[in-house]
Amino acid sequence: MSAKPTSLAAPAPASRMVRGASPSARLVRRTLRNRGAQIGAVILLVLIAASLGAPLLTSHDPNAIDPTATLQPPSREHPMGTDHIGRDVLTRFLYGGQLSLRVGLIAIALGATIGVTLGLIAGYYGGWLDAASSWVTDVLLSFPDILLALAIIAVLGPGIVNAMLAIGIAFIPSFMRLTRGNVLAIREMGYVEAARAIGTPDPQILIKHILPNALRTLLVLLTLGIGSAILAGAALSFLGLGAQPPTPEWGAMLNAGQKFIRQAWWLTLFPGLGIFLTVLAINLIGDALSDAVAGATPAYSNKAT
Amino acid sequence: MYSYLIRRFLTSILVLFGVSVLVFSIIHLVPGDAVTAILGRQKVSAERVIELRAQLGLNDPIPVQYGRYLSNALRGDLGESIRNYVPVSEAIAEQLPSTIALAFSALTIALVLGFILGLAAALNYGSWFDTTIMGVSVSGMSVPTFWLGLLLIMLFSVRLKWFPSISNSNSFSDLFLPALTLALPESAVVARMVRASMLDVLGKEYVTVARAKGLPEHGVVLKHALRNALIPIVTFVGLQMAYLLGGSAIVETMFARQGIGRLAVDAISNRDYPMVQGVVLVVAVIYVVINTFTDITYTFLNPKIRLK
Numbered sequence: 242m243s244a245k246p247t248s249l250a251a252p253a254p255a256s257r258m259v260r261g262a263s264p265s266a267r268l269v270r271r272t273l274r275n276r277g278a279q280i281g282a283v284i285l286l287v288l289i290a291a292s293l294g295a296p297l298l299t300s301h302d303p304n305a306i307d308p309t310a311t312l313q314p315p316s317r318e319h320p321m322g323t324d325h326i327g328r329d330v331l332t333r334f335l336y337g338g339q340l341s342l343r344v345g346l347i348a349i350a351l352g353a354t355i356g357v358t359l360g361l362i363a364g365y366y367g368g369w370l371d372a373a374s375s376w377v378t379d380v381l382l383s384f385p386d387i388l389l390a391l392a393i394i395a396v397l398g399p400g401i402v403n404a405m406l407a408i409g410i411a412f413i414p415s416f417m418r419l420t421r422g423n424v425l426a427i428r429e430m431g432y433v434e435a436a437r438a439i440g441t442p443d444p445q446i447l448i449k450h451i452l453p454n455a456l457r458t459l460l461v462l463l464t465l466g467i468g469s470a471i472l473a474g475a476a477l478s479f480l481g482l483g484a485q486p487p488t489p490e491w492g493a494m495l496n497a498g499q500k501f502i503r504q505a506w507w508l509t510l511f512p513g514l515g516i517f518l519t520v521l522a523i524n525l526i527g528d529a530l531s532d533a534v535a536g537a538t539p540a541y542s543n544k545a546t
Numbered sequence: 547m548y549s550y551l552i553r554r555f556l557t558s559i560l561v562l563f564g565v566s567v568l569v570f571s572i573i574h575l576v577p578g579d580a581v582t583a584i585l586g587r588q589k590v591s592a593e594r595v596i597e598l599r600a601q602l603g604l605n606d607p608i609p610v611q612y613g614r615y616l617s618n619a620l621r622g623d624l625g626e627s628i629r630n631y632v633p634v635s636e637a638i639a640e641q642l643p644s645t646i647a648l649a650f651s652a653l654t655i656a657l658v659l660g661f662i663l664g665l666a667a668a669l670n671y672g673s674w675f676d677t678t679i680m681g682v683s684v685s686g687m688s689v690p691t692f693w694l695g696l697l698l699i700m701l702f703s704v705r706l707k708w709f710p711s712i713s714n715s716n717s718f719s720d721l722f723l724p725a726l727t728l729a730l731p732e733s734a735v736v737a738r739m740v741r742a743s744m745l746d747v748l749g750k751e752y753v754t755v756a757r758a759k760g761l762p763e764h765g766v767v768l769k770h771a772l773r774n775a776l777i778p779i780v781t782f783v784g785l786q787m788a789y790l791l792g793g794s795a796i797v798e799t800m801f802a803r804q805g806i807g808r809l810a811v812d813a814i815s816n817r818d819y820p821m822v823q824g825v826v827l828v829v830a831v832i833y834v835v836i837n838t839f840t841d842i843t844y845t846f847l848n849p850k851i852r853l854k
Contacts, residue, residue, distance in 0.1 A: 277684070379557070380564030383834045385788035387795060388810075388826060395814045395822040396575045398583065472690055476796055479692045480811050495692060499800070502696060502711075503704050513693030521688035528684065 268457065271533040272526070281525030284518055292338030301329035303336040303489045312505050322507035324497065333489035334511055340490045341519065344405050344474035344483075345467045351409030352470075353463055356416025361447050361455075363417070364424025374417065381414040390473055394482050401474075401490065404483035408473045412466055419462055423455035430454075461531045468523035475516045491516045551842065558838045562831065569827045570615045573602065573819045580604070584628060584817045598628065602820070619827065625820035627813075634824035638806055642828070645805035647716045648724055648797065649790040655729035656786070660736020667737065668744035669767070679737060686734025691793055695727035695800045713801040724801045728793050732786060739782055743775040750774075777847050784840030788833040 307327030315322045321330035363374040393407035477483035478492030491512040498508025573580045624634035667679040703711035713720040756770045795807030813821035
């Protein structure tokens with residue numbers, strides 16, 4: 242409401258009205274026009290449907306042991322074979338997918354919520370608060386990649402919940418830095434100034450006026466981040482620091498299958514394929530999204546002119 | 547420019563200070579009590595608990611503990627492993643060369659492969675070749691290192707029997723598979739960077755001018771385009787080194803290879819906090835130093851900053 246005078250003066254909202262679609266709907270449409278994103282979306286939907294529908298797709302129990310059918314190659318009864326204690330690999334694959342997706346989503350939700358909040362506050366208020374939090378971000382970002390997650394696991398102890406927490410925390414600095422950068426540009430915009438001038442409280446300015454305009458670039462990090470988080474979760478489980486046996490999880494399955502790499506290729510092939518396809522699908526969508534965001538004029542720049 | 551360099555150094559020192567505080571905190575952030583976590587379910591005498599607390603110096607006030615930690619660390623003393631009583635700095639010094647050999651081999655493969663593919667894609671922009679390279683590179687970025695390594699073991703060790711699946715030296719045949727495992731996803735990233743950077747530079751006016759002068763195409767590409775396209779890539783190589791150091795944890799564990807990555811993973815499983823702290827500190831310090839030097843190199847390469 243407070244942004245009305247400026248948005249009337251800007252050219253973009255006029256064309257928006259003609260096309261009758263919200264900017265986010267247009268972004269989604271532009272993303273899905275990309276061939277890669279289409280392939281990615283199909284792969285992802287199939288994987289999500291398969292892992293959520295696991296109880297319908299398989300009659301086996303993911304932890305049911307069958308000593309009479311160990312290390313069996315793929316067959317009609319066991320399409321992905323069985324492992325060293327006779328568990329059905331397809332069943333474990335499907336349930337494992339549920340867990341991997343959950344790890345990615347929860348970790349990123351955690352990292353993004355905290356990171357974006359801190360970034361909004363640091364970027365908007367500036368001063369010593371900004372200086373201090375930027376320093377903390379620099380410090381955290383000086384732990385390469387998986388090392389920060391490893392250090393956090395060292396503190397919390399191994400386990401899948403701790404792995405989720407560790408990955409989420411490790412993502413805070415990236416979200417914070419990106420949000421802060423965006424806020425620095427947006428807070429100088431006319432509509433923010435206008436909102437401030439009529440006495441809009443700060444939290445409302447941050448949530449209603451600044452956050453929506455920072456969302457486009459955040460969306461890219463959010464998407465690609467889920468892929469990285471799934472990879473990191475599987476990596477930690479592969480190292481024995483995430484999901485613990487007998488939990489079905491793709492990284493943990495690979496870890497267990499590694500011992501039988503000479504006899505049972507299916508124990509290595511399928512869980513890894515699951516991780517690869519999931520991350521590939523997310524990266525394809527993320528890339529297309531990133532192109533779509535770059536192609537669209539950012540909502541705040543056309544109001545600056 | 548000098549003021550920039552001084553500022554850059556000061557920032558790095560501040561960051562290093564933060565890193566030391568964070569690494570020092572690891573043992574204090576353990577939920578409950580670090581000593582209880584270390585001993586786990588072991589039944590030990592009360593004397594052993596007291597001894598361990600004293601050994602870890604946990605009885606002093608926190609600032610005193612930090613002061614001691616920092617001054618010891620600056621003198622190269624990172625404490626002692628609580629599992630096998632080896633000095634942490636000795637264990638790291640013993641394992642580090644193996645990780646560095648791995649990281650450098652991987653970086654070399656990644657850069658050579660990435661450059662060839664990225665350059666070829668950029669020069670054939672829009673062709674089927676370009677599309678294929680870019681498609682393969684998205685896949686390369688999505689492939690989990692640990693799965694790729696297992697697939698390479700299946701192909702090169704189990705099927706073809708060309709390379710061992712266990713790597714315990716720095717010989718070519720022992721380094722090949724682990725280095726390739728780390729390098730392939732990296733080369734995908736390098737190829738994308740080189741392609742984007744080359745396409746950017748090839749569209750610049752000075753390249754058009756060079757072409758208009760009648761310079762042969764290879765001269766345009768090598769002398770005018772590639773040199774300028776290299777600038778953003780330098781920054782990137784520094785960051786990659788860090789990634790490789792981090793990624794070594796997975797590859798070293800998988801190939802049962804010596805190195806600080808595996809040292810860290812084992813230490814975490816054993817709750818050997820001084821060892822974890824030591825490895826994390828060393829890797830983070832290496833990373834900060836590499837980053838600082840990368841930024842400075844960048845300054846020298848970029849005339850816009852250098853001549854200021």
